[in-house]
Amino acid sequence: MKGWSLQNSAENKENKKKAVRSSLRHFITYVIVTTVIIFSPLVLTGCDLMEDAAEFAGELKGKLRFRDDEDRDDDDLIDLVSDEKDYVITITDDEAEWNSFDNAAKLSPSGMTSLRLDELSDVTSGYYYMMVSDEEKEVYDEIYTLLTGFENDSVLSTTDTDMIDHAFTCVLVDHPEIFYVKGYSIKTYTRDGVVERIAMSGTYTMTQSQVMEFLPELDRYYYACTAAIPADGDEYTKVKNVYEYIIRNTEYDLRAPNNQNILSVFVNQRSVCQGYAKAMQYILNRLGIFCTLVEGTVKENEAHVWDMVRINGRYYHVDTTWGDASYKLVGESNDGNALRPPEINYDYLCITTDEILETHDIKEIVPLVKCDSIDDNYYVREGLYFTSVDDEGLRRAFEKAYEQNLPTITLKCADYDVYHDMEEYLLEEQKIFNYLENTSVNFVTVEEQREIIFYL
Template identity: 45%
Template sequence: MREMKKIFAGILMTVLLTGCSSQEILSEVPQTIVLPEEQIDSLPMQEEDPTSAETENTESFSLLEEGGSRFAYESLEAPEQIWYLEIEQALGEMEGTVKLSTDPLEQGLDEQDIDKIFQCVMIDHPEIFYATGYTYTKYSRGEKTVGIDFAGSYELTEEEAIVRAEQIRKITADWIRGIGEDKSEYEKVKAVYEQIIFATDYDLNAPDNQNICSVFLEGASVCQGYAKATQYLLNHLGVMCTLVQGTVDTGEAHAWNLVRVDGDYYYVDTTWGDASYRMEDGSEQEGLSEINYDYLCVTTEDILRTHRIEGVVAMPECTAMEANYYVREGNYFTEYNREQLQRIFDAAREMGRTDITLKCADETCYREICRVLIDEQEIFSYIPDSNSTISYAQNGKQLSLTFWVTNE
């Protein structure tokens, strides 16, 4: 009887638990200019042009798109919401200087609140890709603020912004048709996650990498571009999605998303879903899937192992597991289960895949599966070709294991 030799190539891949560097993700207010405070006896009035109303009606436009989530808006108090709506309209219509309502001033707001409200507008509206900041002028009477003028800062002209917006709508309409609006919410989130990863290269030097233009028009971006593109697509597919900003455990800035699937909240990090981005040397591995599902619909507990939530909008506690990728796909383990693992390998072979990934419920389960499959090399009992070379990657923080065949 011929002895069957088993070749085991264990490649332990160190996962880069990093986000965007300080150069990669910018504050939503990269250029805020405070004009000199003006002491006045009365607020300046705009001159009335008898033809202005007619001109506005015929020439006005807005780049705001309907159907998106207003998660950040809903987090604001009523006086803040008044200024939010005014700033939202000003940015959407690329207006010049606008006067903010004075009622919020009477209710305790001042110029220091503009920054938070501006950020909330930008968080809710990935389609405002052309705004780079704002300026304001404060009018005071003695120690009292009696008026504030607001003006957005834009890197594009109206004509340029309209052209880009139309290009984005055409491209994303094709993507949305490919995904299918009749899918379940989980299927839509998974499809968007995969589509953006397949279509986008992670590139620190990508143009417009802080907005959706980088993903949809250039096919290259960094974390904020990935996250805003995810938000844009899911909102158009009818799935609640908002932007989350913070840092990772190295202290670097990062951006990802919060989604709502079947009534429950989950975190999604499309950037970290790009497997090649998270390899230490950035190289692709033969046989390894391009997509890492460790960050598709995860809990607060899971995301806080590597991320820190910051920003101006409070996030809900995410505890549901029903829409987690590994739970939904049957790859979630509470203990070593040979029958369950065999089903996973069999399903992968039927789909023509040479890789599988599983997630463990806790450290005890994770150590047990690592011992059986790696230390005792039981993994080979699931591979029909005894001459296969198998590689594996571990994500100890997310308690996941990936195995793939590198040559057969």
């Protein structure tokens, strides 16, 4: 990237034409997402099982309560003792923040399915649910019911721990409103070396009543975020407005509390990538727009999360985090003041899979739709995407920027040939002054993104 100042030689014949070129740095902020798993196995066998189980349950008469509640019905009891063999109970605690997705990304459930696009056309949420097998859908539903009901020790329909882990991740990916769960624990009931049942408990960060206290905050943010969307705004307009609002009202902060869920954005206005992405997902889903999370890595294999949206039937990647913190431009203007970076970086608003792969690697937890349209890409929709040097298109773009009182305008070129042609036309030949209201201009060239940014 290169920063310049340019003065119109026709307007300033006494001065020699000069351009100040400054080396700019491309700052990209990433979040490191880690997983910490603490296992606490407890094995009870023979007489020890009887004594210890009776001690924590209070009663053993051929049956044992596995819930703490005193008023459970008999349906909540598990038959632990047979005439011949006793169970071995193993308790495993997964205290990991689920955010890394790493374990789920490595799993390949045998029944995983790939839907046709037309089967997704009416779906606004629950993408991961749609993409797993029927067997895993049943487990997903059980886990969803468990977590939303703040339940513990619920018996699942499977003993496949890989499927349980994958389904648990899919539930939390699909449901940003479940912001009060950070992990889970399971009790494995084994007899004669065979696992016969598994009971699951959520690891909750707050009580149900505490969750209810936050709901008005979620509504307040939602209505503030969507207030500026025109009543007749199309899906692109809604996505763009939400993207801009979250960026303008959130500070990227690795130390932000609750930074793996929506509370960090909605309540504290400070977050990291997962908070940004889940906030985007939550609001767009409430607006009736399809949005789901995508997990992967960025530079130096650092974990990262962003969104995939559907606009007018076509799918796009959206990275709100990088729209806010992907880079800073540092240059010198002609009066010695540092150039401020654009408030919002639109390079990651509605882009293709090929474009996102230039800077991101995708880890598929379930099969993902390939995004191959640019129809609703930001630069295309705003008249800032150029496939050639287009005098009329440039004139319209600058007139619109002045009408909207924008501080900058970014011109995006379709390929490097167009980019170099635009550089020659606007900068070397100084045709930029055909479109400006001033006689001098500061600008930045970002060759790797095929962009020229002018400060108006």
